Amino acid sequence: MKDSLMLRPRQIASSPLNVRGLVSGYEKGPDIVRKVSLTIRPGSFVAILGANGCGKTTLLKTLLGLLPARSGSVECGGTDILSLDEKKRALHLAYIPQAHRPPFPYKVSDVVRMGRTPYLGRMGIEKQEDLAVAHACLEQVHMECFAEHPYTKLSGGQKQLVLIARALAQQASFLIMDEPTTSLDYGNQFRVLNQIRKLCAYGMGILMVTHDPAHCFHAADEVMLMEKGEIVKDASPAEVMTSDSLSGLYDLAVHVQGISLPHHGEQHVCIPLNSEKQSSE
């Protein structure tokens, strides 16, 4: 693709994002995230799995600076990310939230152009480059034919792709995603994942929180299991997600099976077991 250079993050990104001993929580409450350390290398896809309330979202919010860290550091190439202001942080980290309905019917192209906000000057004037990047990002997710359509009228999967394009337009080195595939139909879940997967080839580092082990097997290079605010396991999907570890994580009998498919190599499936028919202990 001729425009692929435009999609390449500018800051990068030979240096990984290093998180060391991060602790955070809400207001005066207890620590939710406890001494989390992790590394995201450029071009790698890292997924975090964990039960509800284990602190995944809190971790992401702390990384994005939406919540103050109580201790620990987030560093990339010698820059302390936590001490940056919003504008400079947005050049390192982009965020893809779950698609929701904004109060006003913005055009799809307007939504993608919002990703260029950190590059605007004091007068808020958009340069030719900003428009070109926004358009290239929309093409990257194959949504350019919807540029003039109202974002509010798109389907969930289309909205999610537009949000990915918006994050791409930010040209940050790392993408942070909070369950981007929730509320999408089965096909769209994996199409969106494939789109995200492609971004790794441009040198972006990706951190995704998900609830579905199948998504980790499908797309991730590295999986972390999170339990009670701590990362308990961190390795390749096949190593981390075993029957035992997933059963423990979700407190549910789970069986993970490797299957060898013709043309597709070794694949894994994850099967929840019915505890009434088959007692787990």
Place this chain on the structure above:
Amino acid sequence: MKKTSENSGTPGGQPLLLTRQQRRLRIFQQWWPILILIPLALFVLSFTLGRYPISLQDLFRTIYWRFKDPSQIADQNMKTVLFNVRLPRVIVVLIVGAGISIAGSAYQGMFRNPLVSPDILGVTAGASFGAALAIIQSETISRIQVTALVFALLAVFLSARFERFMPSDPILALVLGGMLVKGLFNAGLSIIKFLADPDQSLPAITFWLMGSFNDVERKHVLQVLIPLIFAAAILFFNRQKLNVISFGEEEARSMGVNTRRVRFTTILACTIITASSVSICGQIGWVGLVIPHLARALAGPNYRTLLPISAILGSAYLVICDTICRNAFPVELPIGILTSVMGIPFFAVIFKQRAGKA
């Protein structure tokens, strides 16, 4: 909608044809500067109409001689009416209409709610209280305006303080703060009305609350023009940030927007505009709510076009209202009454149309 084709591999699928509504939006997005002719035409028209009718010919001749050689103007009465009474009034009406409308559109984005009006932080309640306070002390008109301005600013300052009470949801905190402050100043206003002299001050307070451009003089033009230019520039420079902030606090911050600073500058700008307007002409309801909706229906919600179109339509609308007030009845009608009477059905129509399309 038909989704997916096997080749594309995205949920994008087939491109949809633009609907008629979307084509209309595009036309307005490109050609909106032409709309500026509407308030200009209304400006000239409104100028000729009034207690002292002036024909278009006389109007242009007088303006011509005013600059060429003032001694040539035969009718000195006409000169006074034109330049000391009617011209300042129509200009102030244009500016106030534009200002209240852009303040309303900025607040609707910031509060992420299309039903917000510029009043939300209690600017009008504060101004009303201040004006009433000055009226019962039999102050002059300019003292009444200054007191109204001071209390309008005080009300917004108090509301804005509530932002800190709830760091997790500053928008909700502001809305609650506005409600409390409005309640407080309205109660204060009731006390003043209760204590006021029922023959003198009470009718004066009631008239002030209905809003009027009757007391406008030449000096008021600058008093509303400077705040408008200053605040409109601030809002326009922040247009993209206002777009982003309507997607929510966390998304906006992750896109590099310092939301606290944008909120602060937006409140500052909107307060400067509305407080300077309301302190001069009293309560003018519904304009700041209705006009942003109309502008959004014409050219979409992007602040790049929404702010200028709101300003244009707002000034045109208020000039129409003021002209009707001056001419339709033997006695001048308070403009606040007319903006409500016209605004409510107008709003109902826009709302119904938009609800049908959403």
